[in-house]
Amino acid sequence: MTFRTALLFGAAVLSGLTLAPGLSGLEGNGGIIAAAHAETAPAPATDPNAGHAETYKLLTLFGSIFDLVRANYVDPVSDRELITNALNGMLSGLDPHSSYMTEKQYADMQVQTTGKFGGLGLEVQGEDGHVRVVSPIDGTPAWRAGIKPGDYIVAIDGHNIDGAPLNDAVEKMRGKPNTKITLTIIRAKAPKPIIVTLTRDIIQIEKVRSELYDKTGYIRIPQFTEETGEQLRAAYNELKQKAGGKLSGGLVLDLRNDPGGLLTQAIDVSSSFIRNGEIVSTRARHPKDSQRWDAKGSDMTDGLPMVVLINGGSASASEIVSGALQDHHRAVLVGTKSFGKGSVQTIMPIPGNGAVRLTTARYYTPSGRSIQGLGIAPDVTVKESREEPAFSIREADLSHILKNQGGNQTKPPARSDLPELAAHLPDEPPENWPAFDVTKPTTDFQLQEGLRLVRSMAGVAAPDPAASLPPVKPSSDKPAPVKNEVSHH
Incomplete structure (x- = not known):
């Protein structure tokens, strides 16, 4: 059987949003049946019929419970509802990302991709x-x-x-x-x-957006859709033009709260910054279904210093990009640990009966890491605020998650290329840092520290963003002398 190459990397079900739009299925009408036979594990016993006998016993058990529920449940329930519930249980019990979609749910998901x-x-x-x-x-x-x-x-x-x-x-x-x-x-x-x-x-997926902060470029990828790679290159070229032909202050790539999307676009984005070598590989149950993708031989920035911002909402495709850039020492990762979803889901349509969303592979960074359940750790930890706890839900917090296995290590390759400033960045905002306001980039502590770091990497002035803040207000339980009081408006 042959899978289409557009694999689904989204982290979760989307409400009122386009589902991470990588749809993938089996080619041919008989693909689902063939897959069912291919996935059947051989019986451990020497008798080739032993496995079948056990399967028939379990199917008989299922039929008995089906009849029992249909006859005795407190309210009448349709056969379709019982079967749908059973399919949901079978798939959701495997891992948090496998599921069965009814025909309506599958149609809704397809509509979501149009926005x-x-x-x-x-x-x-x-x-x-x-x-x-x-x-x-x-x-x-x-x-x-x-x-x-x-x-x-x-x-x-x-x-x-x-x-x-x-x-x-x-x-x-x-x-x-x-x-x-x-x-x-x-x-x-x-x-x-x-x-x-x-x-x-x-709801429409927001496009790649960019800003120029002095001569430092900033590009935000909210999700990996079909046009992300193209939009990235257009945004970079526009920034260069605005900066007079060169981003002398480096580039910040923001992947925070990016839930993922298309594998093809994660590879395309990574290849825009990495000249040579592996970007990502996937390993399926059967070795013939495993794949590897390499860089395309060019770096659109010609080695421009880079910082990548990540947090606990950075998942799947965004973890592929950040992991590749980290393993190749192409960028410095700043922020907090990512979500940790290292699995690939494939959408398998069942004509007339919806579709199955099934976990079919694990993916691995260029150094061979599986980040499943672990996430990508930043090179420099910088929290977004003093008050907020770390991102409160990650892959490792979910029930019956896919095991992390097959990777050659759990930590990124040691780095000796970090700038001196990296060791001195504060891991959280100072007490007098202003409250975060989405409309005011100067209140985004992770962004400001990322800009500061990449500027130092580029060899330009990198002032401390906290240096110009007003002094910390005295604690209310210890009144300060009148001569030291400062009025803020």
């Missing part, structure tokens, strides 16, 4: 009956409302959704544009539930 539907712009993950936010997407209603990674959504329009299937919660959050929806959220360290009212909007 022509109403939603909130949330990526969510089901965990033990709870709905947890993986990431709000830039520029969407959820992002504007201040919903944060790690938040739990416990009620929709006042109705409790704890314990409900994740797909049901996602369906409730979708809806016609310009309609209202109220979410009740539980947040770490918040003394009581937070209630927010949002207006659904047409």
Whole structure:
């Protein structure tokens, strides 16, 4: 059997957002049946019929329970609902990213790739009956409302959704544009539930965006879609033109809260900065299905100093890029540890009956690391704030995750090329750092420290962004002398 090359790397189910759009299936109408036979493990016994006998016993058990439930459950239930629930259990019990989609759910997912539907712009993950936010997407209603990674959504329009299937919660959050929806959220360290009212909007994946800070370039990739590589190169060329032909202050690539997307685009983005060598490899159950992808022989920046920003919301495709750039010593990673999703999902359509989303391989960085459940550790740890805990949900926090195996090490290759300033960057904002405001880059501590570091790598002035802050306000329980009081407006 032959898989299409566009593999799915998204971290979670998306609510009111385009699903990480790498769709992949089996070619030919008989592919699913062939796959079922190919995946059957040989019986350990010498008798070739022993495995079949055990399978028949288990199928008989399934049939008995099916009849028992259909006849005795408190309410009538259709055969299709029972079978759908059984398929969901079979797949979701394997790992958090495998699932069965009904025909409607599969159609909805395909519609999501066009961006022509109403939603909130949330990526969510089901965990033990709870709905947890993986990431709000830039520029969407959820992002504007201040919903944060790690938040739990416990009620929709006042109705409790704890314990409900994740797909049901996602369906409730979708809806016609310009309609209202109220979410009740539980947040770490918040003394009581937070209630927010949002207006659904047409959700479209935000394109690659860029900014020029003096002569330092900044490029933000919110998700890896079909045009990400092309948009990246266009953004870089525009920055160069604005800077007078050269980004003398280096380049910052922002992959924070990027949930992933297309493998092909992760390779394309990595190859835009790495001249030679491996970008990523995947290892499947059967060696013939394993693959490796190498750089294309050019670096569009010609070796420009680079910093990559990552955090706990950086998953899958963004981890491929950051891992490749780290292993090749092409960039310095700044921020906090990434999500840790090192598996590949393939969408296998079943004509007339939806599709299966199945984990089919693990991926590995150029040095042979599997980051499954571990994540990519930054070269320089810089937290986004003093108050917030680390990103509260990662792959390792999920139930029955895929094991980390097959990698030759769990740590990146030792680096001797880090600039001197890297050892002196603070790991969290100072006490008097201003509250973060998405509209004000000067309040983004990770970004400001990333800019400072890459400028030092480029050999240009790299002032401390905290140096110009007003003095720390005196503690309220220790009044300062009147002569030292400063009024802030």
